Amino acid sequence: MKLLSRNGWILGLAAIFALLLVATKLIQPNFGASGVESLGRAALPFAFATAAQAIVVIAGGIDLSIASMMAVASVTAALLMDGASDAAVIPIVIFVLALGGVMGAINGLLIVLTRVPDIVVTLAMLFVWEGVALLILKAPGGAAAPWLMQSIVGGVTIPGIPETLTAWLPKSVLVLAVAVALIWVPLRRSKLGLSLYAIGSDPMAAFRSGVSVGRTKVLAYACTGVLAAMGGLSLTMSTGIGEPIPGPYLLASVAAVVLGGVVLGGGRGGLLGPIIAVFILRLVRMDLTLLSVDPNVTTIIEGTIMVVVVMFGGILAARRRR
DSSP states (O other), X not given: OHHHHHTHHHHHHHHHHHHHHHHHHHHOTTOSHHHHHHHHHHHHHHHHHHHHHHHHHHTTOOOTTHHHHHHHHHHHHHHHHTTOOHHHHHHHHHHHHHHHHHHHHHHHHHHHHHOOOXXXXXXXXXXXXXXXXXXXXXXXXXXXXXXXXXXXXXBOOOTTSOHHHHTTSBXXXXXXXXXXXXXXXXXXXXXXXXXXXXXXXXXXXXXXXXXXXXXXXXXXXXXXXXXXXXXXXXXXXXXXXXXXXXXXXXXHHHHHHHHTTOOTTSSSOOSHHHHHHHHHHHHHHHHHHHTTOOHHHHHHHHHHHHHHHHHHHHHHHHHHXX
């Protein structure tokens, strides 16, 4: 019972997602493993953006420049991979992830050193990183390594298990799970992870307990930058090119973070709930498309859901502070 009460929100989100899958099957009887695979690839950049946003929100901040950092990572990867050998791809990926960490750390340092609110600094950096992306590539271009693109296409193959079963586990979801776990699991169990929750709950109390608030905040933004770079890489892997114009990942990431149970203002939540929330929001969009709803109306409905979720999260955060 204690486990159920502790993870009730996540279990509720999982139940909603399962019901939506059933509804999708009723709307489109042909919906199957290929549909789940398409959903996984479509949700991949949004999931990385949401995981990135969740870490900094847990630490009591917010990052409005995530989509722009994703654009910088996307065009950098596409430009460096264009014509590169297969052996050079892994070093390029490592460089792009390091670049993301540097961009995030710069955001964090500016916030700590200037003491300007996170929302103001990251709003300004949104335009800075967008400009950097456009300097690297003025228009969509470059290329992704073919084997890297194939790593998120199709279902997972497991020896000894029929492909009809493994096809329901998309490679994109496996890549997402492994990549996020490599960042979040060590972070969550480390002293830094405890510090993130501490400064998110009460920065003054954390400081009096010996937590270096400034250092923790910078490292939180650096982790956010690395995950944003993963999102940019996944975007290049999905499309095969680099996209210098930031996509619609900012509001979507904030909405998924709030829907996933992370409290605006910090101190509570994790990454599993927000990632499930991403798939819920993407599946809602898919269902609206299958119902032949006008794309403009679909955008209005999707935007309304996001705004309502964010407003609700803001109200809950305000009540919690009072």
